[in-house]
Amino acid sequence: ETGVTQTPRHLVMGMTNKKSLKCEQHLGHNAMYWYKQSAKKPLELMFVYSLEERVENNSVPSRFSPECPNSSHLFLHLHTLQPEDSALYLCASSQERTENQPQHFGDGTRLSIL
Amino acid sequence: SQKIEQNSEALNIQEGKTATLTCNYTNYSPAYLQWYRQDPGRGPVFLLLIRENEKEKRKERLKVTFDTTLKQSLFHITASQPADSATYLCALDMYNTGGFKTIFGAGTRLFVKA
Numbered sequence: 107e108t109g110v111t112q113t114p115r116h117l118v119m120g121m122t123n124k125k126s127l128k129c130e131q132h133l134g135h136n137a138m139y140w141y142k143q144s145a146k147k148p149l150e151l152m153f154v155y156s157l158e159e160r161v162e163n164n165s166v167p168s169r170f171s172p173e174c175p176n177s178s179h180l181f182l183h184l185h186t187l188q189p190e191d192s193a194l195y196l197c198a199s200s201q202e203r204t205e206n207q208p209q210h211f212g213d214g215t216r217l218s219i220l
Numbered sequence: 221s222q223k224i225e226q227n228s229e230a231l232n233i234q235e236g237k238t239a240t241l242t243c244n245y246t247n248y249s250p251a252y253l254q255w256y257r258q259d260p261g262r263g264p265v266f267l268l269l270i271r272e273n274e275k276e277k278r279k280e281r282l283k284v285t286f287d288t289t290l291k292q293s294l295f296h297i298t299a300s301q302p303a304d305s306a307t308y309l310c311a312l313d314m315y316n317t318g319g320f321k322t323i324f325g326a327g328t329r330l331f332v333k334a
Contacts, residue, residue, distance in 0.1 A: 108263065108265070110263070146228070146326060147326055148224065148309075148323075148324045148325055148326045148327075149264075149309075149324040151321075151322070151323075162321075196263050196264075198263070203320060204320055205251055205252060205313060205315075205320050206252060206269065206271075206313075207320070208254060208266035208269060209264075209266065209322065210266070211263030211264050211265070212263050213261070213262050213263045214261075214262075214263050216261075
């Protein structure tokens with residue numbers, strides 16, 4: 107149990123569907139992150155939230171839309187995705203978005219786009 | 221260009237031996253370097269963090285070295301066990317506008333044979 111819970115664990119969707127990924131952290135952390143992990147590639151940072159404010163958006167296509175309603179919850183809203191968006195989507199949290207802050211990861215949502 | 225390189229080929233070792241994994245980087249000036257473990261179907265788990273002014277860090281059977289001149293970190297697991305089989309990721313922490321940025325390597329898969 108890492109203290110970061112992601113749902114669903116697996117998701118299959120068509121390119122025209124709309125779905126959302128959910129992340130919840132029980133660690134009292136102030137920073138939350140979305141990453142994309144494709145096979146044999148490094149984790150790609152997508153979005154960073156600090157105290158519920160988006161502080162980083164790494165040129166992510168607009169078909170991915172994050173939402174952070176409070177410091178414990180993070181969502182990733184998906185619509186009109188492409189086959190290349192199939193990957194493992196990981197949520198992480200850290201105490202602050204500063205140095206010396208290990209990140210705590212959830213177990214991810216395995217997303218498959220048909 | 222900026223790169224983090226971890227051996228993409230899997231490392232196979234015999235139980236009881238020392239496993240050594242390498243993380244090389246170019247055109248980065250990290251303030252910290254972290255190592256994570258990732259099991260199949262799970263999110264990464266933080267193992268160790270080392271600062272740029274530290275040469276070595278130990279935790280139980282784990283040892284990390286950080287050579288900012290060579291731009292290299294070595295990760296050692298002594299008396300390795302089959303349960304140590306996993307993918308190990310290195311990550312660089314660097315000062316970035318508004319805070320810190322963590323960049324991950326693609327990881328090295330370790331297999332420990334009984």
